[in-house]
Amino acid sequence: MIQVIHAAFRRVAERDGRTCGEVEVNTDQAEAPKVLAYFAAAKNNDYDLVAVVKNDADYEIDWYDNSMHQAFTDETAIFKADGAEESGEERSSFKEQVLSHGNIREELRRELIG
Template identity: 55%
Template sequence: MQVVEAHVRRAVRWGGIPCGEVEVTTDEAGAPVVLAFFSLSKDNDFDLQAIVRNDADTETDWFDNNMHQAFQDMTVDVFQNVNMKTDWGARESFKEQVLSSGKVREELKRLLEKAD
C-alpha cells in the first residue's frame, strides 16, 4: 500500500492512548482512503497504532459516525507476511510515507503535545 496523500484530521483516543487521526489516500483499490492513528513515542517520533478502513457510504453516513461496524481495523491484515507475522519493514515504510506527506509530522507533534 503506497501513500498518495495524507492530512491530519483531529486528536482522538485509540485504546485509551492520545492519538492523531490522519486521513490517508492510498493506491490500494480495496482501501483507497484509510484512517491512520499515531501516538507520540518515547524516541520523540510517532508510533503507528492502527489503520482503519471506513466502509460506510458517505451518501448515507455523512456525519462520520465511527460507533458502528463500518470502521474496520485492518492493521494486522495490511502488514502480515506469508508466515502470518508482521512485516515490520512494510509497516515502517507506510508510517514514514504518511509522516513525510505534506506537514503531517509537524501537525501531529503540535496536536499531540497539546493533548498531553
C-alpha cells in the same frame, strides 16, 4: 508495497487507551483505498503507528458519525505478510510515507506534544 497517495491530519482521538492523531490516508491499494492511521507520541520525537482502520462510510449517505454500523474495520492486518521481517518493513514504510507527507509530522507534534 503500499504507496501513500495523499495524507491529511483530521483530529485528535483516543485509540486503544492512547491519545492519537487521526490521519486520513489515500493509498494505491484496491482493498483499502482510504484508511485512517492513528499515531501516538513516542520517545525521541517519533510516533508509534497504533492502528490502521478502513472507513467504509459513505459521507453522501451517512454524513454524521454513526456508530451503529460497521463502517470502520481494522486494516492493521494489511501489514501482515508471510514473514515477520517483510511485515515490519511494510509497516515502517507506510508509517514513514504518512509522516513525511505534507506537514503531517508538524501537525502531530503540535496536536499531541504541544
